[in-house]
Amino acid sequence: MERQILHVDVNNAFLSWTAINMLENGSEIDIRTIPAIIGGDEEKRSGIVLAKSPIAKSFGVVTGEPIYFAKKKCPELQVFRGDFEVYHNYSNKLYNLLLEYTDIIERFSIDECFLDMTNYLMGRDLKSVACEINRRVKEELKFTVNIGVAHNKLLAKMASDFQKPDKVHTLFEEELADKMWTLPASELFMLGRKTVPKLLNMQIKTIGDIAKTDKMLLVKKFGKHGQMMWEYANGIDNSPVNNKVELPKSIGNSVTLPKDLMNISEIHPVLVALAEKVGYRLRKYKLVAKVVNVQLRTKDFVDYSHQKRLPFATSSTKEILKLANEILEMMYKNEPIRLVGLRVDDLESEDEIQLSMFSSVSSKQTNLDKALDQLTNKYGAASITRASRLDIKLNNKKEKNEA
DNA sequence: TCTGGGGTCCTAGGACCC
DNA sequence: TCTGGGGTCCTAGGACCC
Secondary structure: OOOOEEEEEEOOHHHHHHHHHHHHOOOOOOHHHOOEEEEOOHHHOOOEEEEEOHHHHHOOOOOOOEHHHHHHHOOOOEEEOOOHHHHHHHHHHHHHHHOOOOOOEEEEEOOEEEEEOOOOOOOOOHHHHHHHHHHHHHHHHOOOEEEEEEOOHHHHHHHHOOOOOOOEEEOOHHHHHHHOOOOEHHHOOOOOOOHHHHHHHOOOOEHHHHHHOOHHHHHHHHOHHHHHHHHHHOOOOOOOOOOOOOOOOEEEEEEEEEEEEOOHHHHHHHHHHHHHHHHHHHHHOOEEEEEEEEEEEEOOOOEEEEEEEEEEEEOOHHHHHHHHHHHHHHHOOOOOEEEEEEEEEEEEEHHHOOOOOOOOOOHHHHHHHHHHHHHHHHHOHHHOHHHHHHHHHHHHHHHHHHO
16 A cells, blocks of 8 residues: 655754744844854864754854855854754754654754554545644644655655745655656765765766666665665665664764874773763663673764674673773774764673673672762763763863853 | 765675685 | 685775754
């Protein structure tokens, strides 16, 4: 049976949500109506554009570019900081509204959901339901969404990306030629900046060109990715709307340093803080890890990473840090470092593993982790000395200013 | 001139075993 | 002395997404 799928996509999520949060807190201005962006902190070297207002966009400001560039294009630009707690809050409001329409919702990201309406239409027309959701979100939640209406997830997602904002678009099979095949190849989901030039070299310019290309040729050239782009271009996607909350397959944190680190003794405390964060998140999910990965980025923006397997699965901060330090000693090439990252992989549920008698993690250590986790839950990460050497260093100046 | 942070999945090559 | 494959596991890096 034909499936009935919707893709709900918040228009300009970070900027819209920041705007209505400011309005709710008494702000006189709606930053959606001025040249504004949501961005990072240039002083901390994390200054990139995360979202832009329509006026900022009209000046040529694009997402992902350095704020420095954006300001050159648009001197009046006002920069606002993002707040993910606020964003999660609005994301949940949207999700709860959507739950009134179906039980089968996949939260694809903080601002995107897929809805499987197949068994929930009760005689209604799919598009009219989409229009109702669109209207209700605007009236009740004060931000706007685009909604894609289709018979699979891929086409619903492509449809929600058509004209914005505040629109409902259908993309049914008989509409492919008119609405999708005319678009440039770069518009197809999963075709990024590396693949598009390769396609251009093959005289493949539009999504329609991909659809008409011999599938085996694409497979030969791009492997599985080629198979996928051919199917997507032809509107084929059988993946189900997955409403289960999945456990993460890896957990990592990384930080760009305000100044390049010039030797390994400066990298060490960064790794301590990252291990605290990663360990805390692991334990929160009740997971244990079997692989530790350390990533470095040089001042010239060259990334490299090394990984090692743990002798036994663990969620202990101390064990993760110990191996991370070993990896760091092994890989560090005595050069200025801009970013340090720590990730754990090969995760499994904590109650699935048997506690090895030879585990070198003492119960004392486990208890220390637990005690610190409780403090973190209660007061936030900054309250913990062991965890926050880095954060203190990074935030000192800011907090002083705020105080 | 300056370039975030969180993920998932895939591939290629090397080591090792049968 | 010179010659196979197949399979698994592991690692580093790349491409893509939001």
